[in-house]
Amino acid sequence: MHIVLDLQACQSPEGRRRGIGRYSLALAKAMAAKPRGHTITIFLNETMGDSIEFLRSEFDSLLPQDRIVTWVALAPTASINQENMFRRRASEALRLQAIQKLRPDVVHTASLFDGWGDNVISTIPGTQSYLEAVTCYDLIPLAHEKTYLCDVRVKSWYMEKAKNLCRADVLLGISRFSCCEATELLGISSERMANISGAVDDIFMPLKNAEAFRPALVELYGLQRPFIMYAGGFDARKNIGTLIRAFALLPHELRREHQLVVVGGAPDPELEVLSALAKDVGLDTDEVVFTGYVSDVDLVRFYNLCALYVFPSLQEGFGLPALEAMSCGAIVIGSNTSSLPEVIGREDALFDPQSKSAITEMMTKGLTDQGFRDSLREHGRKQCQKFSWSESAKRAITAFETAVQQRRSGISGFIDKPATRRRAIAYLPAPRVPGISSGEGGGVIFANKDCLGVRPKHSLKRFIQDRNRFDRVTIELANVPYCADTLIFATTGVVDIVLCDNTFGRVLETLAHRSEGHKLVVSLLYRGSGYGALRLAIDAGFSATVLDSLVKPRGLTTLGQSQVILSKVADDKIVDETLAWRDNIHHVVMELAELEHDFTILERDWCAVAQALSSNMTTSTDSLSQWFVDISNLFVNDAGTGIQRVVRHVLDELISKPPSGYRVEPIFLAKDGVFRYARSYCQMRYFNGEMLPPDEPVEFSSTDIYLGLDLTAHLIPLHIKIFRKMRNRGVKQYFVVYDLLPLLRPDCFDPPGLPLFRSWYESVAEVADGVMCISRAVADEFEMWLQQARPRRLRPLGIGWFHLGADLAVATTTPGSGGVLAASLPDLGERPTFLMVGTIEPRKGHAQSLAAFDKLWAQGVQVNLLVIGKPGWLVDDLLQRFRSHPQRGKQLFWLEKAGDDLLLAAYGRASALLMASEGEGFGLPLIEAAHHGVPLLARDLPVFREIAGEHAAYFSGYEPDDLADALLEWLELNARGEAPQSSGMPWMTWAQAAAQLVDVVRRENWVHSWMPSPSHRFGVFDYRFLTQVGHLARGRMTTTGRAGFLLYGPNVPMKASRYRVGIYGGGNGSAWMDICSSFANNVHIRRDFNVLHNELETLLVEVELSLELDVSDLQTRIFVPADSNLWISRIEINPMVTAQRDFKTELTA
DSSP states (O other), X not given: OEEEEEOGGGTSTTTTTSHHHHHHXXXXXXXXXXXXXXXXXXXXXXXXXXXXXXXXXXXXXXXXXXXXXXXXXOSOOOTTSGGGHHHHHHHHHHHHHHHHHHOOSEEEEXXXXXXXXXXXXXXXXXXXXXXXXXXXXXXXXXXXXXXXXXXXXXXXXXXXXXXHHHTOSEEEESSHHHHHHHHHHHOOOGGGEEEOOOOOOTTOSOXXXXXXXXXXXXXXXXXXXXXXXXXXXXXXXXXXHHHHXXXXXXXXXXXXXXXXXXXXXXXXXXXXXXXXXXXXXXOOTTTEEEOBSOOHHHHHHHHHHOSEEEEOOXXXXXXXXXXXXXXXXXOEEEESSTTHHHHHOOGGGEEOTTOHHHHHHHHHHXXXXXXXXXXXXXXXXXXXXXXXXXXXXXXXHHHHHHHHHHSOTTOOSSOOOOOOOOSOEEEEOOOOOTTXXXXXXXXXXXXXXXXXXXXXXXXXXXXXXXXXXXXXXXXXXXXXXXXXXXXGGGGSSEEXXXXXXXXXXXXXXXXXXXXXXXXXXXXXXXXXXXXXXXXXXXXTTSOHHHHHHHOOGGGGGGSTEEEEEEEOSTTOOXXXXXXXXXXXXXXXXXXXXXXXXXXXXXXXXXXXHHHXXXXXXXXXXXXXXXXXXXXXHHHHOOOOSHHHHHXXXXXXXXXXXXXXXXXXXXXXXXXXXXXXXXXXXHHHHTOTTSOXXXXXXXXXXXXXXXXXXXXXXXXXXXXXXXXXXXXXHTOEEEEEEOOOXXXXXXXXXXXXXXXXXXHHHHHHHHHOXXXXXXXXXXXXXXXXXXXXXXXXXXXXXXXXXOOOBOXXXXXXXXXXXXXXXXXXXXXXXXXXXXXXXXXXXXXXXXXXXHHHHHHHHHTTOOOEXXXXXXXXXXXXXXXXXXXXXXXXXXXXXXXXXXXXXXXXXXXXXXXXXXXXXXXXXXXXXXXXHHHTTOOEEEEOOXXXXXXXXXXXXXXOOSSHHHHHHHHHHHHHHHHTTOSOOOTTOOOBOHXXXXXXXXXXXXXXXXXXXXXXXXXXXXXXXXXXXXXXXXXXXXXXXXXXXXXXEEEEEEEEEEOSEXXXXXXXXXXXXXXXXXXXXXXXXXXXXXXXXXXXXXXXXXXXXXXXXXXXXXXXXXXXXXXXXXXXXXEEEEEEEEESSOOHHHHHHHXXX
């Protein structure tokens, strides 16, 4: 049984806060957790997209993400605005069409009575092939019409919803009372109803250290004394006014010892009325506290800390707050009406809600009778155990099963749509062969004389002239060459296709060898099965045998406006609603066009309908989902180097060998902010001479994968809404991260460009399902950075890695470059030569290397330094040193430009590769050098160890002497034949690299799975840190011989709690630190500390921080005198008591 759960009730702006939204979500999660062998699909409305990621996170461990389906409606649709009428009606039709595509057995609407003031769409037409179920919470407006339905338009809307409720096949009542109410007020038979009861979220529980939270509540909400609590809504039936009057009647001393706390976000008019009432009955302003909206975390604390919980409601469908309070250990009393006796379960804890004195009497007993209090607390503990979401879900599924079993037999899988009148039909038959029946259906027959077995009225030439006379054209398609003459018409207008065979290779082969048909075949192959199928067909010369296997009936729907309406093949079941897509759209449009209305339908509304229909259609035309590869930069300009070189190589491999079950589609983000297929790029690069379809907009599907292969730092933050929409739809998003150098080494980059890169990393961290780093070292750095960036996430972010490839084929000779090599470097072979490859920029280590070689040359060491790399940024002084160096052309050689042949020749002449870079994402020159057997001398970085392992020599330190000593040591080892050799060092081809990337994505083989935690870790390279007297370099903030603040920041929000704060660094000297907030006006703690000759990173000082209230701008400041020689590397803030459950709740609040 396929059960579709429509959870729009959890999507409206107030949905997650309302009791109905919370109930609906908890029930759905319980059904998903124990589906009893049934298939569960969650159905969500994309127009309320802000809620979708939250709901996806709630079901992340219960359902595969592809079982969470979204659909597109129009907006706004709220019934309160008459101008929304057409959009609402259109959205109702769109919803039913989207549900029908899912082929459900049961559709459960979580809440039918939504949509007056929000964009929730729900109807029960009663004519669908599937069973309609709905949760019935209460019919309070119907029972109290004068109070709730006095507005004519509200009443009309509500009564229409009530009619829909009556058409439901199954009603799930949340209490005995709600079931009885449905029978009494609407006459719904009890056979269609099931009492499934309810329960509470598992966050509602007794807290072991509840009193520790009282100071924060006191400060935040103005609590001064023990308090009586109410939590819930503020409409008239909640009876809060009577509660206030009853509280005023308490004995004076008892009342002065307590406050009445009303928890919840009261609308301003109601708040004004209740505040005035409290004053009128003689209560001081501090005796009644209106808290406003509170988070779930604080709500649990209120329940735990209240002296008494009172629920005076006149009528409830269930009474969830009373159960929440009992679950938290509160002493609960409540009304003796509606469903509350079922929930509270104890008669002596109930009162008449319309009697002030009865409420006062019960409150007095609940506050003063200790025996009564103890018994109520114990009763509540036992009573709340009778309610569980698991039991409610079990009852709901049982009701669905029973209804399906009792459904009348003989109902087909789909409801027949009303036939649409056609003025005229043109019929283009296939030749009559055994096994094919005639099926002209009264249409005008067009065929050529060689169409055997058919007696046409007109020729195909005449059809070309008369086509506009017909509003429906039907083509029979058999696998015979004749049908090439008719299939060509499928690209030129609206066509229905009747299948006479399952394969069409002979037809397509015939077309492929005609100039007018070749483009059709190419388009059909590509659109139907992707680039791989097109390549196979081209390589096979478009043979019929190959085309038979490549083109499936579903692919025919990609020809113009073609649809497949019938198959004459025996026992064939390939035709379904997705193939007859045009008729389905026509049905929806005609239904809307025929609406009786007195409102204006704007052109933009019809455009929105068209866009929604397109979005809701199945985008995949065959069994393959799409694996999108973003090449936005490469599409515009293929520089052939750096990251674009990687993008090109990986794309080549993915195109030639697509991941199983996917078709690879390169795409680009256009200037108009729309993703488009990069077909023109693929035509130029892979299919030169063919004519591919244009670069059309991409329609993403929930089964697709997006791979951000190109570095598009300038695009993703600007268009982040597109990626959020993709995430909402269920598209899995993965981004390749090449390095984190702009974040970790901002001192090596031009400052104006840093915010752009930072926003790219932050955007990726927000929307990605996973990041694919080009080394394990980068993956570790990314996970470390997340601890300080702390993007807001509700689902884990996977962090994986793969290695780049290095297919080093013999390069094509660049004209003239070989001569440059011979002329410029005549003495290379006579002295050991160290080769450096890469752009000259601050982090690459060229400055240290040149200074180290200066020392060697001054000592008379005969050694060459050969540098190949173009000038970068922030190195003007260094470049001048290179250009004017006295050894240039003698022992120092710098080539700004080098073709592949020159680079290969340089590797062949080099004695060793020197990799002095202070930070890299990978280090491709190591592999290139190893491929040529060149020994390696590299800085001791984790990424270089990862790539080269034991096949390289390593050095540490940043001073010229450090490198000079390492160079001399290597020369000595090499002279003795003991230097590490790069031969045998493993490396990947690009094919292997692409396969590794795909494997990590498909298997979700993450090395880290990150979610926000209560702990904070801030590296001093964080842009939110500032300094007065420090110098930032290599991840350290170092003193400069001046007195002042070495570090202050990062000004982050922090929850009230107790924390342990540690400052890490090294050096020698004294300092003091403090932790403050409120623009440094509120100092929470101050501490002096001393550091004694620590060269390695260590914990310099640790303090305990206690925050009584939440703060918005917590910062740590470190002050140093002029004689201190200190450096700081990071600051860590860890909670002393971790409450992960509360932390998760805060994230979703």
